[in-house]
Amino acid sequence: MKRILCLCVAILLMAGTATAFAADVTGTWTGTVKGPDGNGFPVSFTFKLDGTTLTGTVQGPQGDPIAISDGKVDNDKISFNVSFNGMTIKHDGTIAGDEIKLTTKTDQGDFPGGELVLTKSK
Numbered sequence: 772m773k774r775i776l777c778l779c780v781a782i783l784l785m786a787g788t789a790t791a792f793a794a795d796v797t798g799t800w801t802g803t804v805k806g807p808d809g810n811g812f813p814v815s816f817t818f819k820l821d822g823t824t825l826t827g828t829v830q831g832p833q834g835d836p837i838a839i840s841d842g843k844v845d846n847d848k849i850s851f852n853v854s855f856n857g858m859t860i861k862h863d864g865t866i867a868g869d870e871i872k873l874t875t876k877t878d879q880g881d882f883p884g885g886e887l888v889l890t891k892s893k
Contacts, residue, residue, distance in 0.1 A: 794847055794866040799817050800889035801890060804831070814829055815829070816889060818839075839852065847867065860878075861875065861877075869891040871891075874887075
């Protein structure tokens, strides 16, 4: 019985530790997206982290904020999707302190993906 109890406690401690390693990205992050023509426009992401589940919105020159979906943070890895105008943009990247480096890829060939660096707003 003691072994089972110790095993249960060890499993709970490991599970709690796993979520503690998710980098806390809660807050506002800003960057500049470069379009296919080379011109850039500002974007602002507002993230909320609950365990390893990431929710939030992105605000750009398009008007109203757009919700992100399928958001996850695992240690220093981050991923989420943004869908608008019938297109989904997948974002994958790494978190390093107050900077997130993202690679974007769309589900449509006529709109290229790219690189995006976000900086945490103070």
